[in-house]
Amino acid sequence: MKTSARSVLVISTFLLLGWSAATLGAPSRDGDVATTTVRFGDLDLSTGIGAERLYERIAAAARIVCRGAPHAAVRECRTRAVGDAVSAVGSPLLSSIHRSVADGVEEVVRR
Numbered sequence: 001m002k003t004s005a006r007s008v009l010v011i012s013t014f015l016l017l018g019w020s021a022a023t024l025g026a027p028s029r030d031g032d033v034a035t036t037t038v039r040f041g042d043l044d045l046s047t048g049i050g051a052e053r054l055y056e057r058i059a060a061a062a063r064i065v066c067r068g069a070p071h072a073a074v075r076e077c078r079t080r081a082v083g084d085a086v087s088a089v090g091s092p093l094l095s096s097i098h099r100s101v102a103d104g105v106e107e108v109v110r111r
Contacts, residue, residue, distance in 0.1 A: 034066075035065065036061045036064050038058055051093040051094045051096075054089070055086070058082055062078045062085070063078065
């Protein structure tokens with residue numbers, strides 16, 4: 001089953017990860033959010049291959065979005081961006097892949 005209603009996913013993360021501007025010594029800029037769009041209308045998320053490809057796209061997008069994060073916060077930024085994007089898609093198979101990666105477990109998904 002192709003997902004047509006949700007063919008575009010926007011990954012965004014607060015560049016300052018919710019830290020106050022005073023903590024970082026930077027001026028406060030409400031709404032300072034980096035975003036990128038991940039298209040997946042061409043993928044069948046009911047298959048392992050489709051879900052894996054989307055996960056790869058989401059991870060790549062998170063790397064782009066988090067380039068502006070402070071060096072020490074890049075890992076947390078990527079983790080948050082990927083987790084939020086996976087949740088937004090709402091695919092059980094994609095969520096399973098994400099849990100496996102997050103837990104450092106290799107899981108074979110075949111359909």
